[in-house]
Amino acid sequence: MSDDVIDSLVGIAPGSALDTMRARRPVARSNSQRSCEVLLTPADPGDVLLAERWAVAAYVAGLHGEEATAAHYAAGLAQHAPALAGAVQAAIAETRTHGPYGSFPAGPLSAEDSEGPEARLSQTLAEALGPRLAAAFVHTHFLVFHPRDAAPERLRPLLDAGWTTTGIVTLSQLVSFLSYQIRVVAGLRALAAA
Amino acid sequence: MTETILTPEGHDAPHAFTRAQLDWLPWLEPLPEEGLTQAQMTALVDPARAKSAYFRLLLRDADALEARTRTDKDIFYNTDAGLPRAERELAAAAVSRFNGCIYCASVHARFAATYSKREADVERLLAEGVAADLGERWNAIVAASVAIAETPSRFGAEHIARLREAGLDDLAISDLIHAASFFNWANRLMLSLGEPALP
Numbered sequence: 450m451s452d453d454v455i456d457s458l459v460g461i462a463p464g465s466a467l468d469t470m471r472a473r474r475p476v477a478r479s480n481s482q483r484s485c486e487v488l489l490t491p492a493d494p495g496d497v498l499l500a501e502r503w504a505v506a507a508y509v510a511g512l513h514g515e516e517a518t519a520a521h522y523a524a525g526l527a528q529h530a531p532a533l534a535g536a537v538q539a540a541i542a543e544t545r546t547h548g549p550y551g552s553f554p555a556g557p558l559s560a561e562d563s564e565g566p567e568a569r570l571s572q573t574l575a576e577a578l579g580p581r582l583a584a585a586f587v588h589t590h591f592l593v594f595h596p597r598d599a600a601p602e603r604l605r606p607l608l609d610a611g612w613t614t615t616g617i618v619t620l621s622q623l624v625s626f627l628s629y630q631i632r633v634v635a636g637l638r639a640l641a642a643a
Numbered sequence: 644m645t646e647t648i649l650t651p652e653g654h655d656a657p658h659a660f661t662r663a664q665l666d667w668l669p670w671l672e673p674l675p676e677e678g679l680t681q682a683q684m685t686a687l688v689d690p691a692r693a694k695s696a697y698f699r700l701l702l703r704d705a706d707a708l709e710a711r712t713r714t715d716k717d718i719f720y721n722t723d724a725g726l727p728r729a730e731r732e733l734a735a736a737a738v739s740r741f742n743g744c745i746y747c748a749s750v751h752a753r754f755a756a757t758y759s760k761r762e763a764d765v766e767r768l769l770a771e772g773v774a775a776d777l778g779e780r781w782n783a784i785v786a787a788s789v790a791i792a793e794t795p796s797r798f799g800a801e802h803i804a805r806l807r808e809a810g811l812d813d814l815a816i817s818d819l820i821h822a823a824s825f826f827n828w829a830n831r832l833m834l835s836l837g838e839p840a841l842p
Binding site for chain 1: 647650658670704706714717725741742791795814825828831836
């Protein structure tokens with residue numbers, strides 16, 4: 450098994466049919482892995498701590514309910530920020546739902562609006578996460594489950610909690626990249642089994 | 644003062660899905676176009692993207708942007724067999740329609756129409772949504788794209804069987820998985836960091 454996270458999580462053995470297929474899209478394969486590395490283990494973490502990156506990743510993976518990926522990021526969190534592991538698992542259990550839902554711009558598309566919850570973290574949980582991660586988790590839940598509810602005011606709690614503009618870009622890339630990686634893992638595993 | 648929210652004014656927002664060319668206006672301050680370093684230009688991959696507020700905002704995390712862009716281009720532009728370009732774009736448009744990204748849907752609906760020459764079907768996808776009847780092969784592709792886009796993903800053996808029945812080989816199905824998954828990345832960035840505008 451290689452160091453490639455997607456290969457490893459799907460269980461793609463060298464020389465297998467899926468290995469051969471992935472080799473025909475070599476740039477996508479290597480840059481999917483590169484995305485994972487620059488977002489989760491950057492040489493210079495800049496405005497987002499490694500502990501914060503792994504906490505968000507473990508939360509996103511847990512929300513998606515894809516077992517292998519969830520276990521991978523939970524293990525990474527246990528390594529990078531063990532003190533947060535319990536709070537992240539509690540956040541997953543408290544806020545898991547199904548997406549996508551949300552509202553379209555008011556007008557003809559409003560007929561397609563569908564209701565769903567905003568993440569509400571309990572006081573205990575918000576305190577365990579601290580203000581930066583509590584704000585990040587609420588934003589992450591919106592990105593994962595109801596991104597069409599986007600509005601500029603949604604960035605305010607992040608800025609108020611000390612996230613910089615650059616940090617918000619990194620956070621957004623992390624959640625969005627994982628939304629891709631988790632689906633590729635689930636999809637390729639289904640293809641391997643079919 | 645970069646740690647602030649931008650509130651774009653004086654434009655009309657689209658209220659429906661469209662194939663028209665839209666603008667995209669950022670809610671956070673992009674890097675200025677003047678004075679980008681060589682390393683930043685490399686991270687943009689395509690130098691013309693220095694004109695785009697979207698890419699200059701993402702350039703704040705240059706490594707993440709560069710890896711994102713190279714992933715994107717190989718998934719959609721690699722011409723070594725697999726799913727035809729038109730249908731990779733159809734998957735992108737269907738996911739964008741389903742998630743509700745009017746900007747992304749406009750771009751990839753245009754590409755899907757250009758490469759397939761099936762403007763009426765693409766228009767029907769935008770107008771009616773992902774349940775539109777586009778003929779069995781496209782219906783199978785749209786249904787699989789939607790299943791992939793759900794959280795948690797619902798894509799499984801029944802979708803793969805239908806795609807194979809519709810004539811897709813496994814490399815084409817892998818391309819579809821990647822194209823649909825990638826737009827779950829792209830939609831979330833486009834939706835949450837700025838807004839579409841009619842020109």
